[in-house]
Amino acid sequence: MDFARLDHDRKRRTGFPEVIFCEGKPDEFLVDIYKKMYEREGQVFGTRASEHQYEIVKAALPEASYDKVSRILKVVSTDYKKPELIGEIAVVTAGTADIPVAEEAAQTAEYFGSKVNRVFDVGVSGIHRLLSNVDVLNSANCVVAVAGMEGALASVVGGLVKVPVIAVPTSVGYGANMGGISALLTMINSCANGISVVNIDNGYGAGYIATQINRLAVGYKDEE
Amino acid sequence: MDFARLDHDRKRRTGFPEVIFCEGKPDEFLVDIYKKMYEREGQVFGTRASEHQYEIVKAALPEASYDKVSRILKVVSTDYKKPELIGEIAVVTAGTADIPVAEEAAQTAEYFGSKVNRVFDVGVSGIHRLLSNVDVLNSANCVVAVAGMEGALASVVGGLVKVPVIAVPTSVGYGANMGGISALLTMINSCANGISVVNIDNGYGAGYIATQINRLAVGYKDEE
């Protein structure tokens, strides 16, 4: 693979293994990368994979599995022993259309070893749905708030909890939502405290940060 | 006044008298307009007036009065008999910094004959403040929701009431609020129903529309 420099040192520096962003990778490159990483690590985790990409990777690595909703394409060897999940993260969404991004966040966090509670479809236009779940939010070490359209969910959540809220704007919406820019601006300008924001539709990034915080909260140490 | 064409017909067509937008009007023009309208109508109502403008108008028309917060500059003759206020409008704000715009809305609606209930500083980061005022909102014929920063208030209100919500984004905020564009986008993209939006800081416009709705609700008829 002369086109890619594997960052062998990444796990030592950051505590996390490399993850593949599948979208737009040419077929040959993708299969090659999956094979190389699977050899070295015994498992591969990729995001934003298409069904076509699943098929070509599965042809090369039959252990491959694919989740249509989150678009995560994993390869885990049969003798791989899942780590016990630690701590607790809550992932909430405003609507059902935000679920794919939320699942990317949740499954990323689970892959990295965090326990996840899902609280979906609790948007602010029916505020009682969120309020009746405040206890779930407060038992988490970090809340991931996923919302498109006007993205107001993050602000309300931020005013209800003690822990950091990672806000994920989504591209869900139409017209003046400008592909998610509107929700992003809402979250960046939030009047509530404790909210920080990742890129539009970046469920993976939110799952990563939530795990960092969750690890700190449970006193997790790397084995190296 | 050869520079301005007074719209004598406006009251008949729209049911509302003309109002002066004072900001940026040169001194001589402004005084002239106030004098002409006062002669003809017996009262003048102007918005976005500065203290300096108050002084020059007061010099010409001693009945002039000025409200620092809303920046409304009124001239009402002493024998003018206030109309009885009809119906009910609720004006809510997210924060204290939104009050000037809210007062412009409230006092405009009152000038046009509507009764107004004020519910200020009930932003979504402390959601209980809003929830404990739901009854006030529900007794109104129209709710004016005034908010800057991320403007999430409108969405939560929209999900709680039966009546139309006029959302007023304000320029309150900093950084990526882009002078109120962020709050405007939030409100335009709201996931809640029943929300329509006016220009940034346009309290006057909201008070006008709220009165139109309020008049319809109480079966108000023009006298002409």
Place this chain on the structure above:
Amino acid sequence: MDFARLDHDRKRRTGFPEVIFCEGKPDEFLVDIYKKMYEREGQVFGTRASEHQYEIVKAALPEASYDKVSRILKVVSTDYKKPELIGEIAVVTAGTADIPVAEEAAQTAEYFGSKVNRVFDVGVSGIHRLLSNVDVLNSANCVVAVAGMEGALASVVGGLVKVPVIAVPTSVGYGANMGGISALLTMINSCANGISVVNIDNGYGAGYIATQINRLAVGYKDEE
């Protein structure tokens, strides 16, 4: 349906039943939601449906009907008795290309029980077409003004009527229309009073608000 939280309380809180936004919903989810709602309510109303979505819903619920222009996908049981339509709303468009959005508004208002008058293709470049319809506008309790390109229609209408104007910018146009942002800005910055704005192409939202106002004007009361 563990992916969606039905808002059973919505009708009581807001006076309106839930409506399905079909665009982008996965096939299985959509059919499931239509079936659940049809069971519970005896009727379902969905917007922005594709012909494909119509086919799969019809396969499950033969009472389904679809309007190509407005893209509304309804299911109404044969023994459902239409409510009498109350009050009056006017829906006007600038051009013929704005009709799909206008029909979404009109049919939404009709579904919610409002009588609707349609006045299409009366854009301001041929102003006499609008002026000859002023009486129709003035007999309504609310005017919905639908326009793309530069969206000037709303301002002219606003200066002609006593009732609130709900302005709906459309994505009709090309080049610097930026997918409807241009028309949205025009309407938000209108020099006329009595105009409030909803999202680009949001006919549904306009039909909803127009009905809220229409109900207030005729003294409509919920039965519960």
Place this chain on the structure above:
Amino acid sequence: MDFARLDHDRKRRTGFPEVIFCEGKPDEFLVDIYKKMYEREGQVFGTRASEHQYEIVKAALPEASYDKVSRILKVVSTDYKKPELIGEIAVVTAGTADIPVAEEAAQTAEYFGSKVNRVFDVGVSGIHRLLSNVDVLNSANCVVAVAGMEGALASVVGGLVKVPVIAVPTSVGYGANMGGISALLTMINSCANGISVVNIDNGYGAGYIATQINRLAVGYKDEE
């Protein structure tokens, strides 16, 4: 003047003498330029001049005169014989706040030898004011339409006349007018034909083009 290259050839190439854009020019440069041009041409015409600039130019060239509204700073020698004005241009504005830009256009056209009709404060929110002036517009060879806020005036004018409409967006407005960008977009996206647009507040440019068209219409020939 080693900092500026006078374009001696301009009159021959374009038919128009050079004009000074005063805004932002340092004091010494400005006076120097006025003096050089006055020597060579016997008259100087500058736009966007401040009162301070008027004072320093007047100190050097006592023939200088200044118009506060249009901000035009002229120097014309006492023995200069005004050319007879030819043809006809109409300059219309939406509001009184647009008059400074309109006067820049009108006085520029007059300086270049065109006869100008002014029709001010005929914005579309009171459409009868414009309609009662259609004859004035139709007798002109070119209409300059000046409007801020949502700038809808240009579209209505475009649908009423046979001659080209030069649309001038102004920065008049607030909030989402974005310094005039909103009016510019409205005019560029106009549904009416025959409309072309110049920069925000560019009255000078509109007066120049209107004169080009007016000259063509009357068969004007340069003397050279």
Place this chain on the structure above:
Amino acid sequence: MDFARLDHDRKRRTGFPEVIFCEGKPDEFLVDIYKKMYEREGQVFGTRASEHQYEIVKAALPEASYDKVSRILKVVSTDYKKPELIGEIAVVTAGTADIPVAEEAAQTAEYFGSKVNRVFDVGVSGIHRLLSNVDVLNSANCVVAVAGMEGALASVVGGLVKVPVIAVPTSVGYGANMGGISALLTMINSCANGISVVNIDNGYGAGYIATQINRLAVGYKDEE
């Protein structure tokens, strides 16, 4: 045709017949409109037509003809006698990719009775190509300058001619051209005089205005 209000009065008011903007019109509507107009006028002129639209119109009206480059779809009866072309317009482009928009402008002007000179592929990166055609530009009554990418052509042309320049930004380019917004801004901010601008890719609009000017220049009078 209850969906469209034909503007019978347009020719009298503006001097130009109605033209069909084909893009996005549903098949049945389009054929219907072509048939109705052909009946009434004996000729129909449509812009932005697809090949599919050509086929369905031709099936109904065999006299239909289509130009692939300009995408103009005309129907002219065999006994229609072309008017003699009057005056002169120059249409220049920066590159070959701008030709489709330029042809829309040129053929529109020709349809409206103007004589057109084409000067294509004379972009400013090889300035001698433009300079060697200055005489052609100067013999015209109006120059239409068509350019994408950075759109600098208009400014250079503006400095070389006496007549009005109608600048047409095109969507040609990539990256930061933002679909033509970059060229539009260039032209609006031009340092040269005599330039006014129409919408991105709006060849039709430029051909219309150029004809208005050309008619004024040759003293053309409507027959009615």
Place this chain on the structure above:
Amino acid sequence: MDFARLDHDRKRRTGFPEVIFCEGKPDEFLVDIYKKMYEREGQVFGTRASEHQYEIVKAALPEASYDKVSRILKVVSTDYKKPELIGEIAVVTAGTADIPVAEEAAQTAEYFGSKVNRVFDVGVSGIHRLLSNVDVLNSANCVVAVAGMEGALASVVGGLVKVPVIAVPTSVGYGANMGGISALLTMINSCANGISVVNIDNGYGAGYIATQINRLAVGYKDEE
């Protein structure tokens, strides 16, 4: 204080006391709020205060102190016993001009009880300055990265550490930095993991979140 609803419940819900955003607050309001809060809590912490605001608060509450760089205006009673600082946060800046925002973050975190390490002026154009401080970053529970201009610092830091990075774009820069939007976009689009973003110049928000994370890392519990 009928203009403001004190959120008495906030400390219980979120674990943090209320903080005053001073910018733009009218003088009387500000002094009033400081006095009320000082009475109730024994200490007040305000951000973005001007020197003038310091003077009027000091006149009412002589214990007031002000830091010119961070613009923090504190009132702490003399018998107030500072809590012991816990855990560790690192605050890094790209340049010296970013220090005011960084100090707002650092002093906020200290006020909320966190120990802070400052690492200033380590921008990426001299990358060795940052690399020689990696150990300091790695000993922290959270890194706050403050940068204006192109904001590249956050990405490099994100690739070097195990803990969450709170990125704070600043308005430092000129031209195409668009008041900090450029740095905000850089940070939102970061290719590095573990980075989440707050509003432009929002040092306070970053200090708040960093403290939330720091508290989780040291197992901090509220006393109530």
Place this chain on the structure above:
Amino acid sequence: MDFARLDHDRKRRTGFPEVIFCEGKPDEFLVDIYKKMYEREGQVFGTRASEHQYEIVKAALPEASYDKVSRILKVVSTDYKKPELIGEIAVVTAGTADIPVAEEAAQTAEYFGSKVNRVFDVGVSGIHRLLSNVDVLNSANCVVAVAGMEGALASVVGGLVKVPVIAVPTSVGYGANMGGISALLTMINSCANGISVVNIDNGYGAGYIATQINRLAVGYKDEE
């Protein structure tokens, strides 16, 4: 070819032959242009070609060759003798997804006679990968830095080398990357010196400029 004006003089003026931008060129035009240029020059170099374009050109000119990654479509006669490559240019990328743009730059520079060193996948989130290649960068006469997402690579490179850095933002990324605008802004606002920027994905432009600089550095002289 009456649609295109070949710039015969270009090589003399600028030192470089004409290059074909293939994207969007109609089939017949493209083949025609390739044939004409091949006849005259004995070689043709085209960028942004599709596989389809390769096929139709190859059908006409069997010597045609195509590189899928860079999308360069070359025709070189078999007796063409490649010039010796001179000097040295370094092309670096942040990620593997940036390679197509980088190859366009590298192969353009090679076509124009420059020696190129490729250093791919050295993004700043793993800074050691770049630092271990500083010697390669410093041996070049010019560095081309290609990066999408947040584009921070250019700033770090700029702080490490003596020679000019040509920064190429790419459209790689998603969400708030806005098609590459984010990376473009990052590079334009860079805190490092010696960085200038070309259009998004403009590998060709960077290869051209890098060759200009490389030629100057080795004292290259045109033969004419």
Place this chain on the structure above:
Amino acid sequence: MDFARLDHDRKRRTGFPEVIFCEGKPDEFLVDIYKKMYEREGQVFGTRASEHQYEIVKAALPEASYDKVSRILKVVSTDYKKPELIGEIAVVTAGTADIPVAEEAAQTAEYFGSKVNRVFDVGVSGIHRLLSNVDVLNSANCVVAVAGMEGALASVVGGLVKVPVIAVPTSVGYGANMGGISALLTMINSCANGISVVNIDNGYGAGYIATQINRLAVGYKDEE
């Protein structure tokens, strides 16, 4: 100076000494930095200095000198021996208002040891002024093209010369120039080759890069 980390290594790494960006630096910091650098280097070069900053630096370091046009604030000891200027750079501007930015570029290049030719006020609206200076441009090793408004100058220059063109957009203009963004976009989208762009008003950056190129062209070597 504990607030700033002097980059002692910069000269060795990049070949250029540190330069002070004065704008916005607090008085004490600025004087301190000037003193420290003067001690160490014997000379200091600062850009964007105000007259006030000149006064306070002069009070501390009487050798200080200031140029009002370029706003450069230099301190050079009396026994400092200017290096001989090498090679040749051309700096061209579109208008006189662009001269301050051009002088910043020119004087920066001269400070770094380059010979500079100035060609001012040769904007494209009078193209002959530029064409009569082509020889000056062609004798340079690098051309710096400085232009505001629509910024078309860079494209024309790029088509006339063999050497790299560094394009500097300026904030000169009004209305839709958006503080220079318009000129920036023009230059980034240029149809001409050999053009790369720096930030708006960034004369310093252009002078730096031009010197890098000039040094390569003359075979300059650092002494260390």
